[in-house]
Amino acid sequence: MRILRAIFGHGSGRIGGIIVGVYLLVAILGMLGLTPHNPITQYRVDRLHAPNGAYWMGTDLFGRDVASRLMAGVGQSFTVAFFSVAFATLAGTVLGLAAAWLGRRWDGVLMRIMDVLLAFPAILLALLIVTVAGPGTWTSVVAIGIVYTPIFTRVVRGPALSLKAREFVDAARTFGSSSSYIVTRHLLLNLVAPLTVQVTLALAWALLTEAGLSFLGLGTQPPAASLGLMLSDSRNLMETAPWLMIFPGLAIMISILGFNLLGDALRDILDPKMRRAPA
Amino acid sequence: MTPLLSVSDLRVGFGRKPHANEVVRGVSFDLADGETLAIVGESGSGKSVTALSINRLIDFGGGCITGGAMKLKRADGSVFDLMTATEPQLTGIRGAEIGMIFQEPMTSLNPVLTIGSQIEESFRLHRGLTGRQATAAAKDALDRVRIPDAARRLKYTPNQLSGGMLQRVMIAIALACNPRLLIADEPTTALDVTVQAQIMALLAELKRQTGMSMIFITHDIGLVAGIADKVMVMQNGQAVEQGELNQILDKAQHPYTQHLLQDVPHFANGSATRADGQRDKGASTEPALKVDNLVVRFPLKSSFFSRASGAVHAVDGVDFDLMPGETLAIVGESGSGKSTTARAVLGLVRSTRGSFSVGVRKASAQQSALPVQMVFQNPYASLNPRLSIETILAEPVIATGGRVNIKTRARMAGLLERVGLPKNSLERYPHEFSGGQRQRLCIARALMLNPSVVVLDEAVSALDVSVQAKVLELLVDLQREFGLAYLFISHDMAVVERIAHRIAVIYAGQIVEIGDATSVLSTPQHSYTKKLIAAVPTIDRRHEHFELDTRQVPSLVRPQGYEPAPARWEQFGPDHRARAEA
Numbered sequence: 020m021r022i023l024r025a026i027f028g029h030g031s032g033r034i035g036g037i038i039v040g041v042y043l044l045v046a047i048l049g050m051l052g053l054t055p056h057n058p059i060t061q062y063r064v065d066r067l068h069a070p071n072g073a074y075w076m077g078t079d080l081f082g083r084d085v086a087s088r089l090m091a092g093v094g095q096s097f098t099v100a101f102f103s104v105a106f107a108t109l110a111g112t113v114l115g116l117a118a119a120w121l122g123r124r125w126d127g128v129l130m131r132i133m134d135v136l137l138a139f140p141a142i143l144l145a146l147l148i149v150t151v152a153g154p155g156t157w158t159s160v161v162a163i164g165i166v167y168t169p170i171f172t173r174v175v176r177g178p179a180l181s182l183k184a185r186e187f188v189d190a191a192r193t194f195g196s197s198s199s200y201i202v203t204r205h206l207l208l209n210l211v212a213p214l215t216v217q218v219t220l221a222l223a224w225a226l227l228t229e230a231g232l233s234f235l236g237l238g239t240q241p242p243a244a245s246l247g248l249m250l251s252d253s254r255n256l257m258e259t260a261p262w263l264m265i266f267p268g269l270a271i272m273i274s275i276l277g278f279n280l281l282g283d284a285l286r287d288i289l290d291p292k293m294r295r296a297p298a
Numbered sequence: 299m300t301p302l303l304s305v306s307d308l309r310v311g312f313g314r315k316p317h318a319n320e321v322v323r324g325v326s327f328d329l330a331d332g333e334t335l336a337i338v339g340e341s342g343s344g345k346s347v348t349a350l351s352i353n354r355l356i357d358f359g360g361g362c363i364t365g366g367a368m369k370l371k372r373a374d375g376s377v378f379d380l381m382t383a384t385e386p387q388l389t390g391i392r393g394a395e396i397g398m399i400f401q402e403p404m405t406s407l408n409p410v411l412t413i414g415s416q417i418e419e420s421f422r423l424h425r426g427l428t429g430r431q432a433t434a435a436a437k438d439a440l441d442r443v444r445i446p447d448a449a450r451r452l453k454y455t456p457n458q459l460s461g462g463m464l465q466r467v468m469i470a471i472a473l474a475c476n477p478r479l480l481i482a483d484e485p486t487t488a489l490d491v492t493v494q495a496q497i498m499a500l501l502a503e504l505k506r507q508t509g510m511s512m513i514f515i516t517h518d519i520g521l522v523a524g525i526a527d528k529v530m531v532m533q534n535g536q537a538v539e540q541g542e543l544n545q546i547l548d549k550a551q552h553p554y555t556q557h558l559l560q561d562v563p564h565f566a567n568g569s570a571t572r573a574d575g576q577r578d579k580g581a582s583t584e585p586a587l588k589v590d591n592l593v594v595r596f597p598l599k600s601s602f603f604s605r606a607s608g609a610v611h612a613v614d615g616v617d618f619d620l621m622p623g624e625t626l627a628i629v630g631e632s633g634s635g636k637s638t639t640a641r642a643v644l645g646l647v648r649s650t651r652g653s654f655s656v657g658v659r660k661a662s663a664q665q666s667a668l669p670v671q672m673v674f675q676n677p678y679a680s681l682n683p684r685l686s687i688e689t690i691l692a693e694p695v696i697a698t699g700g701r702v703n704i705k706t707r708a709r710m711a712g713l714l715e716r717v718g719l720p721k722n723s724l725e726r727y728p729h730e731f732s733g734g735q736r737q738r739l740c741i742a743r744a745l746m747l748n749p750s751v752v753v754l755d756e757a758v759s760a761l762d763v764s765v766q767a768k769v770l771e772l773l774v775d776l777q778r779e780f781g782l783a784y785l786f787i788s789h790d791m792a793v794v795e796r797i798a799h800r801i802a803v804i805y806a807g808q809i810v811e812i813g814d815a816t817s818v819l820s821t822p823q824h825s826y827t828k829k830l831i832a833a834v835p836t837i838d839r840r841h842e843h844f845e846l847d848t849r850q851v852p853s854l855v856r857p858q859g860y861e862p863a864p865a866r867w868e869q870f871g872p873d874h875r876a877r878a879e880a
Contacts, residue, residue: 186680190740193644193672194694194747204693208684 025288032284038277042093049094054087059242067260077262079252088244089266093274095245099159099238100225106164107225108218111171112210118172119179120202130176133169141166141224142231154237163228167221174217179206212289216282223278230271246271300371301328302511303352303479308366310344310351316362322347323535324366327528331478334505334512336526336543338519338558340762344535345515349481352513353396354380354388370395373478394424397472401484403464407456413440413467414452420474439470443500461632462493466500473504480505481513486521490631491789495833498524517763519558520565520792520835523547531555547837562763563770565792565834568819572625572774572799585619586783587643587670587751592616592652594635594642598855608857612638613649614807615862622750623777625784627798627815629791629830633854635807636787640753643785644672671744675756677736681728687714687739688724694746713742717772734765738772745776753785758793770796791834795819800873803827807854808862813874823868823876 026032048054055075056062062082070077076085118129136144148162182188182205191201232238233247241248246267253263310322322344329335339345350356351363368380372395383391392398400406407416417436421427427435433452440448443466456464465485472480482501486494502525505512514525522529522543529547530540531554539552550556594613613635620626628636642649671694674680681690691710692702700706707724714723717738719731728736737757744752754773758766774797777784788794794801795815802812803826811824822828866878 186674186676187682189646190672190674190680190743191693191697192646193670194697196693196697200693200697204685204689205682209682211684 022288026281026284029284029288031280032288035277035280035282035284038273039281042097042274042277045090046094046097049090049092050098052091054084054090056084056087058083058087058091058244060084067256069260070262076266077260079249079260079263080256085249085262085266088249089246089270092244092246092249092267093270095156095239095243096226096229096233096247096274099156099163099229100222102160103163103225103229104167104218104221106160107167107171107221108214110164110168111173112175112207112214114168115172115175116179116202116206119176119183120198120206126176129172133172136165137169137173141228145228145232146235146237149232149237154240156239159229159232159238162232163225166228167225170221171214171217174213175210178210178213182206182209215289216286219278219282219285223275223282226271226274226278300377302331302333302371303329304367304369305352306367308348308351308368309364310347310356310361311364312361316364320364321361321535322351325530325532325535325537326366327530327537327540329479329511329513329528332505332509332511333527334514334525335528335530336514336516336522337530337532338516338522339532340517340764342534343532345532346483348532349398349483349513349515352380352479352481353392353398354383355392355398357385370479393420393472393477394475395477396479396481397475397477398481399465399468399472399483399485401487403461403468403488404456406468407464409456412453412455413459414454417452417467417471417474420471424475435474436470439474440467442473442504443467443470445470460493461489462496465489465493465497469497469500469504473508473510476508477510479511479513481515483515484517485514487517491791492631492829492833494521494835498835501525518835519547519562519763520837523837524835531558557764559837561767563767563790563792563796565795565836567831568795568816568821570795571815571819572797574778574799584622586622586624587620587785589619589639589643590617590653592639592642593650594638594647595650608855608860611807611854611856611860611862613642615865616652616804616807616809618802618809618812620751620783620785622783623781624799625777625786625797627786627788627794627801628804629788629794629801630804631789631830634804635854636804637755639804640672640755640785640787644670644753669750670753671747671749671751672753672755673737673740673744673757676760677733677740678760680740681736683728685727686724687726687728690728690739691724691743691746694743698747709746710742713745714739716776717742732765734761734769737761737769741769741772741776745780748780749782751783751785753787755787756789757786759788759790766793773797791819791831803830808865808877811874811876813871813876817871817874821870821874823870823874825879827876 026036060083062078062084064082065074065078066082067080068074068078074084074086076089078084079088114129114133118126144166145159145162148165149158152158152162188201188205191205229238229245230247230250233245234251236251239245239248249267250264253260253267257264306326308322308325309320311317311320313319325348327335337345337348347356347361350359351361352368356363363381370378370380370391372378378391407413414433414436417439418432421432421435436452437448440451445451445463445466451459459467486497489497498521501512514522516522526543528540529543530537531546531552532538533554539546539550539555546555547559550559592613593615595609595611597609598607616639618626628639630636638647641647688710692706695702695706710724711721715721719735719738719742728739731739758769761769770793773784776782784797786794786797798815800813801815801818802809803818803824804810805826811818811822811827818827819831822831867875868878869875
């Protein structure tokens with residue numbers, strides 16, 4: 020509750036929070052099928068209608084309602100983004116804590132593997148994994164998750180290393196606390212703030228990567244809707260039916276703006292230096 | 299005659315409403331040419347803010363001068379108004395007319411530039427010197443602060459110099475343009491006591507040579523005796539008392555000044571040691587802790603595959619024993635191995651050789667499996683900020699396989715009350731407590747396991763002087779009540795004098811002198827102990843001349859297989875011996 024109030028007290032946090040909130044609502048409606056029309060039903064008579072009272076965002080080449088497809092697409096994209104970021108957070112936190120706590124060779128080997136993964140451009144690595152495993156929703160989840168794991172590993176390892184050298188960890192050792200207690204209570208609990216910020220920002224990147232994969236035909240498969248797929252379909256009709264491109268494009272842009280604003284706000288709010296009163 | 303600097307009714311505030319959040323509330327003083335004003339106060343008293351306001355550096359720290367007047371007499375006799383000056387005008391004043399040195403020399407210098415280029419910058423900016431002229435001027439500046447081998451040291455980067463050397467470099471930079479006012483903000487707080495004495499001697503000498511004025515800020519009223527002409531005591535943003543040095547030190551009027559002079563630990567050459575010595579009475583008891591020939595070495599490897607080429611001999615053959623109810627203080631400079639000794643006893647670093655035996659006070663069921671506990675130096679770093687006090691105090695119990703039940707809760711509440719914390723502390727978080735309260739929490743946590751030995755590693759060093767005195771009192775009370783043995787590690791002789799029964803002086807990884815506190819402090823035998831004690835500032839040593847000693851501590855890096863020569867001890871009195879010197 021305290022954190023929600025802080026977000027709404029923060030200039031860009033308020034805007035980001037509202038945008039993300041609206042998207043979440045749309046995503047849920049889209050996933051539950053509570054859309055104005057069925058997103059995959061083809062209304063053959065109403066092909067390529069411009070936006071009007073019945074079809075708020077017009078219809079596409081097959082006569083499908085763009086607004087409904089957009090809602091379903093947002094639902095689809097958010098699902099992929101959510102699960103892939105959850106995957107990356109879990110894997111990255113475990114690997115980062117392991118690297119920091121075990122140190123020495125574990126640290127060296129784990130972090131070099133992460134460096135190799137990080138050396139590939141995100142979309143290229145995701146493409147590689149999807150090409151090998153075959154396209155589909157869950158392969159994109161795993162692919163995007165793997166792509167962003169190294170970033171979480173780094174975000175966790177750095178502060179974990181410095182926390183490990185803090186006196187409260189030394190103190191815990193003098194009582195004979197177990198490694199698992201120290202790692203969960205003393206390290207992980209202090210990593211919640213940086214992780215929260217990172218999760219928010221990673222959601223924005225994951226949305227973008229998912230859109231990219233779908234655009235290239237390797238993510239969500241038609242006839243299901245996804246923002247990237249809708250953009251891809253609109254390419255040849257850009258001049259005759261610009262609404263096919265404008266609405267999904269805007270949807271992607273605004274969602275990423277929202278997550279970034281929210282992430283920036285969280286960074287400010289959770290930064291311990293900001294919490295302290297001025298000296 | 300107009301004073302060099304005249305400050306009247308200075309007010310400084312912070313935050314969005316600086317008028318409502320004033321931390322300096324109406325400070326006035328005059329400073330004549332060649333005079334030194336010492337500003338004394340505890341943290342939060344506004345002493346640093348006052349100093350930073352004079353050269354208007356406070357503007358960059360989020361502060362806002364909300365009222366008053368500050369006038370500086372410039373070299374040509376004209377009067378410069380520091381309140382209304384613009385930023386470009388102030389840039390010309392800073393460095394050229396007002397020099398400043400800070401507390402932490404390690405972070406005040408840029409780590410990637412040579413010290414030579416950083417000194418030259420000052421000459422370039424204010425005197426327009428370039429190239430060889432600037433280098434020559436920089437060398438002269440280093441000579442002036444008594445840095446040996448100045449020409450070669452110019453090419454050093456800050457990490458290659460010790461803290462004391464770096465503070466001298468900072469002084470060289472501050473004095474590069476012969477400012478007529480030097481502001482020194484706790485310049486020796488981060489330094490060892492012997493190095494502090496050297497810096498104080500240097501400042502006094504430079505002041506004599508150049509005739510500059512100085513504002514010297516410190517929390518240690520003992521330090522001002524050696525350097526100040528006038529003293530201003532600050533508390534809660536106000537100057538509670540100011541006057542001539544002798545008047546303040548001898549005839550203090552304000553209760554707070556009297557408190558600083560009397561209640562705070564001051565070094566008294568061994569005449570203020572504890573009277574409840576244990577040694578002579580019950581000599582038959584088993585020692586609570588016995589350390590025998592402890593050696594801690596850290597091997598040095600030049601690369602991953604090569605074998606160790608040498609080792610840092612952090613602790614090199616230390617032995618002592620510690621009786622129940624007794625305090626053994628280990629004193630020495632940073633890097634002497636005193637903390638490493640403590641950490642080895644606790645098993646936080648692995649000892650290379652040697653043994654310790656921890657005697658059991660009473661073979662009762664309550665005695666814990668971990669009879670040695672520790673209180674750390676920094677109360678802000680030794681409590682996890684995300685855990686409630688209850689969780690923090692429960693940790694030792696959980697760690698040793700215990701359960702948190704009504705009995706443990708009662709014990710927690712009892713200990714909290716015993717160390718002087720409010721009853722409702724259990725649900726609160728560390729950030730809600732002050733530094734002194736946090737250190738009390740750390741003490742309570744260490745006592746949760748019923749230890750027989752408590753290692754106190756600089757446990758009061760990070761606290762304000764008046765808080766220090768109270769925590770020391772608490773420690774003495776707890777010692778009597780629970781029969782605790784303390785291993786008290788400190789660099790502060792005044793504090794050691796108050797709490798120690800016995801003192802071990804450690805130098806370069808070895809004990810050079812050990813014995814009962816009164817004897818060691820009043821009749822030191824080893825040359826290092828003498829130097830250490832001579833360097834302690836006291837209010838009785840007024841304008842005393844310190845010898846400038848530029849000797850460096852010997853390197854602790856030894857070649858592979860090196861063993862120190864066996865110690866030869868000379869006995870002085872029943873419980874006092876010192877290592878024979880070559």
